[in-house]
Amino acid sequence: MVEIRKPIAVSEAVRRALADVEPLGAEKVALSESDGRVLAEDVRADHDEPPFDRSPYDGFALRAEDTAGSGPAELKVIEEIAAGDVGRKRIGAAEAARIMTGAPIPEGADAVVMMEQVEEAKRGDGEPYILVPDTYRAGDNISRQGEDTAKGTVQVERGTPVTPGVKAVLATFGYAEVEVARRPVVGIFATGTELLDVDEEIVAGKIRNSNAYTLVSQVHQTGAKARYYGILKDDFDLCYEAVRNALEEVDVLVTTGGASVGDYDYLQEIFRKLDADICFNKVAMRPGSVTTVAKWQGKTLFALSGNPAACFVGFELFTRPVLKTMLGAARPYLKKTEAVLGRDFPKANPFTRFTRAKVDFQAGKLHAKPIGLDKSNAVTPLAHANALIVLPGGTEGYERDSIVNVLLLNGEDTQWTVN
């Protein structure tokens, strides 16, 4: 019996998949373990930056008024302040302190002159002094306490992934530990009697399971944890038990295969037996129109297609934003922008197409070339794609040099602002 499924629009499908999905909550990790995690707290300055008035150069701290006269000022060098040190003496009239970059301005001084701008010498009695030819004003060459950052202000907002630059801010402001979003655990099943494992020889009728490995990587890329449960043979009771047990251990479940329009659509049946709410079971898109998403006890269940391109696209469109939202990411979607279409795309289709593509810059403008167009079952184009071209359904194809929307793959959402 072939069930009639009613396709819904992609945007509506995304909306339903994301319904009631919330950040999982936070946990503390050591700063050194925070790479790639998503901040679950705003990062605030625990001190002014700079934390004290300091010298931006190697030079001499002095009183500006001493340089106001005609001719070079002759100043006695009364001490030397290394980085990490503090001056022990007050700078008086006609005095200066040798000061290193980053060292605090000593009491009494109100300007710094760069080392290259003075002449250093020693008096007859061995006392060091400097000749300062130019005139300075109070405040010259002093980095003022708090001029960059005021204590207590937010430096990086929650929802931001920890990049090297974010880590710099965390370290600067004393975050030896940082609150990051807990990582959801994603259970993965491949289904289908036709599947061989990667170390098995190809035999007639069988193909190797590649989708599960790809899904594990896609899950890792979002920052979530993947738990791969292996290949399920086409046996309803076996599948049901395996899925039911896995649901005790995971926050999200993703299956690939077993969701054809033919006789063997176990997954939807399993979801029904679980009494899950089916959000949708068909989407007006190619590839991946036969995709089922369901909710069960607050968990989101994805039955993705067994077709490699469809499985990949289904994950990126539906699963990724759910995981990213659970991870507290401010921007859960793939980065979307416009690009110049690199070749004709003659095939019309009533459904919206998501075409694997390679994008690149040409003079700062994004160009997108579809790859593997006539090979929807082939996996190799997935290795070379760094974007999906979005071609809305209609009765006509698209011409080369048209402006199209593209979704950038491989984690660009952590690196670009969403407009």
Added chain:
Amino acid sequence: MVEIRKPIAVSEAVRRALADVEPLGAEKVALSESDGRVLAEDVRADHDEPPFDRSPYDGFALRAEDTAGSGPAELKVIEEIAAGDVGRKRIGAAEAARIMTGAPIPEGADAVVMMEQVEEAKRGDGEPYILVPDTYRAGDNISRQGEDTAKGTVQVERGTPVTPGVKAVLATFGYAEVEVARRPVVGIFATGTELLDVDEEIVAGKIRNSNAYTLVSQVHQTGAKARYYGILKDDFDLCYEAVRNALEEVDVLVTTGGASVGDYDYLQEIFRKLDADICFNKVAMRPGSVTTVAKWQGKTLFALSGNPAACFVGFELFTRPVLKTMLGAARPYLKKTEAVLGRDFPKANPFTRFTRAKVDFQAGKLHAKPIGLDKSNAVTPLAHANALIVLPGGTEGYERDSIVNVLLLNGEDTQWTVN
């Protein structure tokens, strides 16, 4: 004594840093451990793809000639071939086999008709049959063995990082293990008596060490391993011993700080005592002009500035391509492209500037806005930058809307093709 250093051009500095740097060699890892590693072997198809003639749809396999007559063809359904199965019977005249997506075409059949295109029924004797209204030609709806991929051909080239899509190809072609580049070990030191650890309270004259944490993340981002040795106080013998010992354990050494033009430039002295070859000790760039790179017993040593922006930029320009080359990456540099400058940049400088910036797409075109321009010591702009604007040195500034070169940060070199 202030040493006079001769600045060299950035491109020349990169060339010298990369001199004699070669891929480290390969190791085998399990497919499941290969995320983000760089392929050290070409990935070849171990079988044709598809591996056998198969059905792209759920439908019926039949002999095209049987559909040639006038009126619907009536064909007896003699068996059912599930995915993963092979047909056991030969399709004879007026016969068909029910066939699932991906199943092999049975002997005798030369076309497939989609399930939706036929009428299924049962004869009086209970035998299933189908009515096929349309006419088919031999080859219709058959995915031919090898039509996507011929056995033995290269699918993904060495030097490519393992993305989810690359993993799909590895799994498909039986790579239970894969040869990837060995990961260089990068030793990291922070130097400076002024440095506090992240868990220490700020006191006068001191600042927290942030560069070491940032460097560890930057190293991780390249795919190399980081080993952080802690903070070195400004004591020559102590520093020398620590560096000398670390060099026994690492492939590359990176230090930050201790390389000022002032009195306390230990790093270059240490490199000299090691009898290392100094490649350069000053680069015509801002920030980070005081950067030293040296070679010692086949290892590359980087003495980066203690200024956070300078340390960050020095790593991205010099250390990254060295590590990426050791990792066998085909594209070791940051992705470079053009962008529209988002604001005036009035300051002229004889040296080339690398300005922290935020880039974003506007209608498919890249726009770059400098951030933290007047805060070269501040770390917070690093958290918000996703690119460096390259402004060649000269006597004039740059105007808003000029076209400038940008280097994209955060690993985009693994995701975009270099022109």
